Amino acid sequence: MDDTYSLLRAFADSWALLALMLVFLGVVFWAYRPGSRELHEDAAQSIFRSEDRPARADADRDPTLEAPK
Numbered sequence: 001m002d003d004t005y006s007l008l009r010a011f012a013d014s015w016a017l018l019a020l021m022l023v024f025l026g027v028v029f030w031a032y033r034p035g036s037r038e039l040h041e042d043a044a045q046s047i048f049r050s051e052d053r054p055a056r057a058d059a060d061r062d063p064t065l066e067a068p069k
Contacts, residue, residue, distance in 0.1 A: 030036075
């Protein structure tokens with residue numbers, strides 16, 4: 001039992017830390033990747049699209065489907 005614990009502890013201290021660091025760096029790169037600025041701006045402004053009237057249920061999926069004026 002003690003040997004299994006030591007083995008798992010050594011694995012968690014080295015390889016698991018490396019794997020989690022790579023996942024973190026991958027997520028950060030994905031969020032700040034070139035070309036994603038337009039997607040982030042669209043998401044940030046999506047709550048203001050239908051300030052004057054209720055939006056249709058599918059308007060968030062496709063901005064061209066907003067309710068007619």
